[in-house]
Amino acid sequence: MLAFHVNGKTVRVDVDPETPLLWVLRDTLHLTGTKYGCGMALCGACTVHLDGQPVRACSTPLSAVVGKRIETIEGVIRGSGRRVAEAVQAAWQRLDVVQCGYCQPGQIMSAVALLKSNRKPTDADIDAAMTGNLCRCGTYQRIRAAIHEAARGLA
Amino acid sequence: MDLSRTPAISHRPMDISTDTARIENQSRRHFFKGVAGLTLAIYLPHAAAAARGRAVAPKVSAFVPNAFLRIGDDDTVTVIAKHLEMGQGTHTGLATIVAEELDAAWSQVRIEAAPADARRYNNLLWGPMQGTGGSTAMANSWEQLRKAGAAARAMLVAAAARRWQVPTDEITVNVGVIAHTPSRRKAKFGELAAAAARESVPAGLRLKDPREFRLVGKQVLRKDSADKVRGEATFTQDVYLPGMLTAVVAHPPRFGAKVKSFDAVRARAVKGVVDVVAIPSGVAVLAKDTWSAKKGRDALAVDWDETSAFKLGSDAISARYRELAQTPGSVARKEGDAQAALTAAAHVLRASYDFPYLAHAAMEPLNCVVRLSPERCEIWNGEQMHTVDQMKVAELLGLKPEQVTLNMLYAGGSFGRRASKDSDYVLEAVNVARAISGRAPVKLVWMREDDMKAGYYRPAFHHALEAALDPQGRLVGWRHRLVGQSIMAGSPMAGMIKAGIDPSSVEGASNLPYAVPNLLVELHTPTDIGVPVLWWRSVGSTHTAYATETFLDEVAASTGQDPVAYRMALLGRHPRHAGVLRLAADKAGWGTPLAPAARGERRGRGVAVHESFRSFVAQVAEVTVHADGSVRVDRIVCAVDCGIAINPDTIRAQIEGSVGFALSAMLHGAITLKDGVVEQSNFHDYAPIRINEMPRVEVHIVSSAENPTGIGEPGVPPVAPAVANAIAAATGKRLRRLPISPEDLKA
Ligand code: FES
Numbered sequence: 011m012l013a014f015h016v017n018g019k020t021v022r023v024d025v026d027p028e029t030p031l032l033w034v035l036r037d038t039l040h041l042t043g044t045k046y047g048c049g050m051a052l053c054g055a056c057t058v059h060l061d062g063q064p065v066r067a068c069s070t071p072l073s074a075v076v077g078k079r080i081e082t083i084e085g086v087i088r089g090s091g092r093r094v095a096e097a098v099q100a101a102w103q104r105l106d107v108v109q110c111g112y113c114q115p116g117q118i119m120s121a122v123a124l125l126k127s128n129r130k131p132t133d134a135d136i137d138a139a140m141t142g143n144l145c146r147c148g149t150y151q152r153i154r155a156a157i158h159e160a161a162r163g164l165a
Numbered sequence: 166m167d168l169s170r171t172p173a174i175s176h177r178p179m180d181i182s183t184d185t186a187r188i189e190n191q192s193r194r195h196f197f198k199g200v201a202g203l204t205l206a207i208y209l210p211h212a213a214a215a216a217r218g219r220a221v222a223p224k225v226s227a228f229v230p231n232a233f234l235r236i237g238d239d240d241t242v243t244v245i246a247k248h249l250e251m252g253q254g255t256h257t258g259l260a261t262i263v264a265e266e267l268d269a270a271w272s273q274v275r276i277e278a279a280p281a282d283a284r285r286y287n288n289l290l291w292g293p294m295q296g297t298g299g300s301t302a303m304a305n306s307w308e309q310l311r312k313a314g315a316a317a318r319a320m321l322v323a324a325a326a327r328r329w330q331v332p333t334d335e336i337t338v339n340v341g342v343i344a345h346t347p348s349r350r351k352a353k354f355g356e357l358a359a360a361a362a363r364e365s366v367p368a369g370l371r372l373k374d375p376r377e378f379r380l381v382g383k384q385v386l387r388k389d390s391a392d393k394v395r396g397e398a399t400f401t402q403d404v405y406l407p408g409m410l411t412a413v414v415a416h417p418p419r420f421g422a423k424v425k426s427f428d429a430v431r432a433r434a435v436k437g438v439v440d441v442v443a444i445p446s447g448v449a450v451l452a453k454d455t456w457s458a459k460k461g462r463d464a465l466a467v468d469w470d471e472t473s474a475f476k477l478g479s480d481a482i483s484a485r486y487r488e489l490a491q492t493p494g495s496v497a498r499k500e501g502d503a504q505a506a507l508t509a510a511a512h513v514l515r516a517s518y519d520f521p522y523l524a525h526a527a528m529e530p531l532n533c534v535v536r537l538s539p540e541r542c543e544i545w546n547g548e549q550m551h552t553v554d555q556m557k558v559a560e561l562l563g564l565k566p567e568q569v570t571l572n573m574l575y576a577g578g579s580f581g582r583r584a585s586k587d588s589d590y591v592l593e594a595v596n597v598a599r600a601i602s603g604r605a606p607v608k609l610v611w612m613r614e615d616d617m618k619a620g621y622y623r624p625a626f627h628h629a630l631e632a633a634l635d636p637q638g639r640l641v642g643w644r645h646r647l648v649g650q651s652i653m654a655g656s657p658m659a660g661m662i663k664a665g666i667d668p669s670s671v672e673g674a675s676n677l678p679y680a681v682p683n684l685l686v687e688l689h690t691p692t693d694i695g696v697p698v699l700w701w702r703s704v705g706s707t708h709t710a711y712a713t714e715t716f717l718d719e720v721a722a723s724t725g726q727d728p729v730a731y732r733m734a735l736l737g738r739h740p741r742h743a744g745v746l747r748l749a750a751d752k753a754g755w756g757t758p759l760a761p762a763a764r765g766e767r768r769g770r771g772v773a774v775h776e777s778f779r780s781f782v783a784q785v786a787e788v789t790v791h792a793d794g795s796v797r798v799d800r801i802v803c804a805v806d807c808g809i810a811i812n813p814d815t816i817r818a819q820i821e822g823s824v825g826f827a828l829s830a831m832l833h834g835a836i837t838l839k840d841g842v843v844e845q846s847n848f849h850d851y852a853p854i855r856i857n858e859m860p861r862v863e864v865h866i867v868s869s870a871e872n873p874t875g876i877g878e879p880g881v882p883p884v885a886p887a888v889a890n891a892i893a894a895a896t897g898k899r900l901r902r903l904p905i906s907p908e909d910l911k912a
């Protein structure tokens with residue numbers, strides 16, 4: 011049994027420690043908001059926060075999170091970055107960012123991490139923080155606008 | 166269309182399985198709130214008496230005037246969406262149309278995906294087939310859903326008139342409230358739902374004059390945003406059924422190969438692996454979870470029978486295509502005598518173009534969930550071809566179509582891929598479930614590598630163009646030869662292939678809008694290339710727009726004329742093309758100087774205009790070409806005419822997204838084969854653009870009174886030619902092969 015913390019709760023799982031965190035979240039814990047897109051840290055669909063930092067769950071083995079705090083899209087709205095998450099999700103909805111929506115939990119997790127550490131990101135800051143998150147539907151222009159909008163809401 | 170005769174009005178209660186309700190309830194909690202007991206509480210106008218006769222005692226009443234909506238006594242209006250929501254805002258658009266004619270409040274509107282039903286939910290532009298594609302969702306639903314909404318409104322009004330004993334024409338309906346002002350009476354839809362169910366559908370429905378629209382043409386926010394930003398929207402990947410196994414399949418490395426034998430010892434030794442089975446498309450490893458299934462699949466040793474496998478590489482295919490282009494093909498369009506014009510011309514321009522195979526690479530890799538029982542097959546999927554898949558599954562299992570239930574989920578993108586002409590991945594999932602005798606529900610998961618390598622691509626194409634100019638530089642002849650595989654062959658649309666012409670191969674080329682007296686468009690369709698091909702967002706126009714619009718630009722440049730003015734002069738008979746072209750040029754400041762380039766950089770502006778799916782889009786691109794040959798697209802100004810704009814913001818979003826999608830292909834996208842084996846596997850070697858490569862996109866919508874036409878695809882075709890023309894303006898180089906190569910653009 012390996013223990014770690016997800017969205018404020020301690021969980022114990024009986025899973026091979028080499029299993030990527032992504033599949034533990036999805037298949038074992040049924041936290042399906044975290045998505046699979048590539049399995050190679052190329053797309054960002056699986057972005058979660060590990061002790062507050064954004065990581066790709068598909069490329070983070072379970073062994074690396076034992077005893078650590080994980081926050082997923084399901085919990086980010088209640089966690090330490092609650093205000094930021096609220097502002098980001100509200101901006102996303104006001105600007106109708108989503109299309110298919112599959113990449114969006116990962117986009118939001120990256121955006122929340124950015125705004126937690128930088129309340130007034132420039133376009134260049136946004137590029138740097140968000141290039142790891144692919145959106146095949148091409149919602150990038152609105153993602154950029156929504157991050158600025160959320161930043162205004164937090165100011 | 167006469168509403169009273171449409172199959173939309175059904176006498177049969179809605180067939181919504183309780184399983185769907187359960188799954189939806191789990192993750193989209195607010196979805197069904199208030200209208201529980203979906204299958205029980207159905208009043209139908211014509212069936213109401215019969216239902217009473219059978220002494221059905223509904224728990225929650227709902228008014229179901231037709232197959233497209235349901236009004237609950239809790240005042241919710243549920244629109245039944247017959248089309249897939251794969252990102253284009255389709256569900257929101259369909260609901261907008263119904264809510265408009267119903268005069269509902271947008272806040273009371275809910276959306277539910279329709280089941281597969283060939284009688285009620287056909288795509289009216291496709292014939293007897295339910296499906297989503299070809300940017301037809303709004304176009305085919307416009308009349309149908311306006312009438313559905315108007316019929317329900319009229320029945321609510323009739324019920325109010327009866328209850329209040331007042332004439333119907335004194336009753337108003339406004340934002341979900343039915344009122345009789347003289348007597349100061351008011352009711353919400355929910356209060357009148359049960360009574361309205363007893364009214365009959367009135368004859369002679371009145372539809373609104375567009376000037377009365379309150380929702381259509383306004384900013385209406387998407388209904389799926391909240392679920393999608395919270396991670397609560399259910400995609401196929403998110404379905405977990407009790408006892409379900411996950412299957413990952415080893416597909417043959419070459420198309421057309423079959424399993425000869427396999428050794429599953431190592432696969433079975435992986436913890437979590439439950440079974441290994443051979444299926445027609447490969448070998449499936451079933452496990453308790455995805456990771457174990459993938460590990461098991463990777464541990465398989467499969468010996469493939471490659472007797473009839475396709476073994477050519479991309480270069481060999483291109484060489485074949487170039488050779489074919491030397492000879493006349495089947496004629497797709499002929500006006501005058503292009504050959505004679507070319508022979509007699511003062512100047513002839515020639516160019517040929519090569520386009521690679523392209524993967525759809527939707528963000529959600531392919532997947533499908535199947536539960537089998539002797540009498541029934543249940544499927545969970547984001548379906549683009551509902552009834553085709555339903556029929557093929559029924560055929561495979563020896564069931565009747567109605568024994569195959571499709572539970573519609575959101576699709577994490579598709580771009581045409583889920584409209585599989587062979588129902589490939591759906592049948593694969595069913596075959597896996599069948600191979601284990603249905604003893605557990607199965608979720609088939611294609612890993613990204615499977616999604617990239619196992620086929621169904623935008624076909625590779627070769628184009629050869631020749632233009633004849635007279636001594637004054639006028640375009641007097643145009644010959645356009647295309648070579649590429651047919652998508653429609655072997656598809657449910659194969660009947661549309663006439664005289665050797667698959668319309669989806671030549672669309673955008675055979676309907677060249679420019680006035681050229683001598684025009685010939687010919688097509689070669691090789692049938693011995695074993696690479697599976699499929700429609701890919703904007704289909705034929707993905708390559709025809711590039712070939713025609715860059716070549717015409719070259720022709721204009723060769724005469725020293727302005728590219729916009731040159732096009733305008735040839736578009737006399739195509740006012741909608743001319744309209745968007747003028748608008749895009751105006752808004753982009755065509756003719757004004759560009760901001761100067763930094764040292765070592767070159768800047769340029771280019772234009773393209775194209776019609777697809779009955780919509781018209783022009784784009785002006787501004788680019789910067791760096792010394793190392795890399796290209797940054799700075800800005801794209803778009804003008805679009807898609808008839809009445811149901812939701813202008815969705816139109817803007819679709820054009821923005823189309824720019825991202827098209828640029829990905831133009832700058833980076835290619836699926837290549839080496840001896841028949843696909844060389845790409847994931848997003849490192851098949852790279853969509855990222856946020857730092859996204860240009861500023863501005864969208865301007867032509868106001869129009871024409872019926873709505875497509876918007877999911879028409880933004881794609883003009884992007885690459887506009888950018889290529891801008892690159893040519895900046896560098897003088899004409900790029901004839903996609904994706905573009907920085908090598909060709911070094912300073
Ligand atoms: S699935 Fe983890 S980065 Fe793509």
Ligand code: FES
Pocket residue numbers: 108109110111112113114144145146147148149252528577578
């Ligand atoms: S919204 Fe579809 S991939 Fe981003």
